[in-house]
Amino acid sequence: MTEKTFFQIGQRPQEVTLPVSGSEPLDRRRLPFTRRHLLKWRSRLNPKTLRQERILADKKPLWWAIALVFLALSAPFLSNSALTVVSIFCIFSAINVLWTLIIGTAGIFSLATLAVVGIGAYCSAALNVYLGLPWPLMFLAGGLSGLVAGGLLALPSTRLDGLYYALLTMGVAEICRVFVQLLKPLTPCNGSINNVIGFIPRDWVLQRPGLLLGFAGAFVLLLLSLLVFRIVNSERLGMLLQTAREDEDFAQAAGIDYRKARMQVFLISSAGLGVIGAFYAQYYGSISPAIFSLDQLMLLFAMIVIGGLGRAEGAVIGTAIVVLIDKGLLDLGPLRILLVAAIMLLVTLWTNNGIAGAREQFRSWRRRKQSEARARRTEKGGDVMPEEAIEIHDKQAIYYRRFDKRLRDHLKTLITPEMIAEHHRSPLGQHSDGLSRVLNYFRRGDVTDKYAIIRQSGGQFHAYKIVAFSGVRGAPPRLVDDRIHEGINEAYHAVFLLRVNDLMES
């Protein structure tokens, strides 16, 4: 059998497909201990080639894997300063991914993210410096303190709603900053805790191996936070909350305790943020009250806003953009923040949900434009609209109607008063080219509503009336009008005029 090639039209050629051999059983391996598959392969029959094939229905994991592997592999070749920027990107992405969990999945508009990170960092750093806690236990301490802080923050979230809670949490960050600065033991070093002994050995700090180790830690942190996001957002808790997001009353009626689910998500992400705080203190070897500052919070907010609220890829993309501008282009000075603000402004004005939602928005815009253009092209009784087309099983009919529409459009241009006069002169016999084309089209018409001439009985010999067939067997034709035409040629011409009228109106 010869292989048929098709023109590369549409998006199908870009699909990732695998051929399926009919003799081998389908291999659907699951991730160990779960019921999940690694990639979303879907089998289907290709109606054109008539072969079975497997299509990758969700290509996002592929992009994630490519991006993360690229990030990990490129790190050893980066300069020291670039390595620092990339590590900061990883840490902030991890924070933003967990924040996305709070804002997007749980739907709690909390701005106390950095406050929780700072609390985790301060608690673990204080335990490390003053009580000599070894660094692996710092993560536990950070997580626990983050959990406690999250629990305290979660209490008012059930009473206050939306913006009230957002502004309240902004105040919490301010309180933390002032509180830390007022602490008596920390006053000598302006509220910061220094000399944290973390996972980077003392003599590696700010050296190449230390930076590489720091990057490795930050990268692992990012992977872990993405894992937490995946587990919370796409599994049971996330599903419950998605129902609540769409309709709270319905969720409640369906027996979903969405408040409890929200609290759980909030607590999980707060604990995660505490762990990130412990990492933050170890990475820098110190922690200062600047982490609670409003500017830092605004920058973080700019990141998730530019990327798109509520999506992990949005959090990472936004962080990449802002960190690159803020830390990568240091010689621009205050222009950097202006640039970030301008991007934030443009993204918010033009897109509905950040850069991550831009593709979807573009597609819906394009669909709208396409359907508008189709509506312009299509007049009544003409082309088949796509909505209608999926319900017509015989696709030949769709093409016939399109052809018919074009033919009619052409015939309409042929009809002139001269042509009508020509038909009036001689309804039968040899005709000009245009008239014979029009008449041929009329002869080919459906039986339904086809006109016929009926001779009047009862004394009127040359009297004719015009009827239209019903198209249904057994149902008699109906009279079109009461006019009586004298002579068969008059009747022929009357039928012709009726059909021309129908054609022009269609």
Added chain:
Amino acid sequence: MDLSILLVYGLSLAAIYGLMAIGISLLWSSIGMINMAHGASFAVSGYAAWAVSTAAKPLILAAFGKTLSGTIVMAGLCLSTGALSGAIMGGLIYLLAFLPIHDKPNFAVRSLIVTLAINMASVQALLWAFGPKQKSLPKIFGMGKIEFLGLSVRYDQLGTIIGTTVILGLLLFWLKVSRKGLEIRAMMQSPEGAVLSAISVRWTALPVTMLTGALAGLAAVLLSQTIFVSPTSGAVPLIKGLTIALLGGLGSVPGAVAGAVIIGFLEAIIGAVPFLGQRYVLFGTFLFIITILIIRPRGIGGLLDKARK
């Protein structure tokens, strides 16, 4: 500390916070926008007043000399420049944060983000243009103290209190009697109802944004009698204004006034108590506001079912 000084200090703080909070509250209740660029309006008008006053100083000195009329002209110039530039900032906010997105989905959050971006951008632009050095405005109320009913009051404090009272009185009067004020109040009560009564959302939002911007500008000129003008000087009044608007209940003008008076006196008292002092002022006020909000989630003046969603 003397109780009378406390009273006057508290009142003058309350006056300036009230100007900021009412602006934020009015904007939220009439067009549903949390204006995070209010602090930017504040800082920009402070700089505009500073620039105009330094430019006009030699002229006024030449024309009037160091006389009372010279001070009055300077005061008028400063206040009008502040109000005008605040109104222009308000117009800018209207053009960027309201007009393009007011009929798009998710307007409340998106306008908050846009105004936040305007805030960041204008703070950085000021920092870029004028540098981080603080500027001081001319003393438009002159220097000195007067004895008033047994209270010793500094001129600038007295000017601030009286000026704010007059401005707020005029504002409330205008809202009460004018046609535009009626439209704004209709928007505050029910946006849908106002639209059904043929009130244009766009043409009501423009005067509201400009007016609240002008209020921020006036607050900037008045507050700059006690503190200096700097690029980030808008941040603290913004946070204070926002939290007071929240405390009073967003959308409630009497609530905002009450909140401003409470917070003004609370700050004065915390600052005066010996073992607390100025360092605990922010801490104490925030704790107070959080406690009140947990008890009354819609603030002092806000009713749960009447608040704008």
